[in-house]
Amino acid sequence: MSISSLDSSSIAELSAFLGGNGIGNKLFRLLIYNVGENPLLRGVPIFFPLLLLWFGNASAERRSRILTGLLATCAAVGISVSMQYLVPVHTRPVLDPALSLQMATQQWDHDSSFPSDTAMLYFALSTTIFLLNRRAGIAVFLWSLLSAGLCRVALGWHYPSDIFGSLVIAPAVVLLFDKTAMIRGKIQALLESSQNRMAVINAVLALFIAEAYNLFPGLRSLVETLVRIIRKNFDLPG
Incomplete structure (x- = not known):
């Protein structure tokens, strides 16, 4: 059975179960x-332990790993949004009339769903x-599989392959970011030289959490603008 067939059958079965009347x-x-x-x-099961790790240990080495991970998270979400616009793999299941899903709909600014940017953020x-x-x-990986994975597949926002991607x-x-010594080294050096300005670093962290909690509306807007510029200048479809 092909990946596409597995995607469609999984979505159809979840939709049928979601639309049932039993307890x-x-x-x-x-x-x-x-x-x-x-x-x-x-979001709380993800962001709460992240903040505990940040404030629970003030060592520059640990905090540099956290900031490196957050920088990588921004990059991963940017990759996801760019792929949805520039390399469309398939239409969101909820927008596919052939599936006739028993699910709520909402407005989308693009049809492609691979890979899932929400799952990308959480993973x-x-x-x-x-x-x-x-x-x-x-623990948070399991929670992410449920909340950003299974739930979004069941709602018809994504196929299982989007989550797997x-x-x-x-x-x-x-x-990749964590193992790149130059990236972590630069961030750790910045932290060590900014011990008297940690309020600024904490403010930047708060801004990141606010963006990430709302699924990066600002970052997504910047990526979408960049994609439109690329399409216009390179005559790409979409």
Whole structure:
């Protein structure tokens, strides 16, 4: 069976179960809509341990790894948004009339869904946490698979392959940044020279958390503008 067939059959089965009237179906709907679409329920299990790791240990080495991971997260989300615009793989399942999904719809500014930028964000942050605390990292990875993975597939925003793509790309980007001595070294040197200006660093962290909590509206807008410029100058479709 092809990946496309597996995607379609998985979506169809989840949609049918989501639209059922049994107690199990109703509990599943309650879980999917609240965990998948509520930013507080979805985000706190990820951002809370991240902040604990930041404020729980003030060493420049540990904080440099966190900042390196956050920089890699921005890069991973940028890659995801760019791929959705420039390398469309398939249309979002909820927008495919052939699937006839039993799901709520919303407005989208683009049709392509591969890879999932939400899953990319959550898997990148989970990898960052895992590099610092394995137990917490495993826990947040499992939460990310549920909240940014299963829930968004069940809602029809993504196919399973979109989530799998993010699961491969996001950790790879974070690990690449973490293992690049120049990047971590520069960030650690910056932290060590900024001990008297940590309020500025903390303010930057707060801005990142605010952007990430809302799925990077500012970063996405910048990437979308860049993509439009590229399309206009290189005569690309879309």
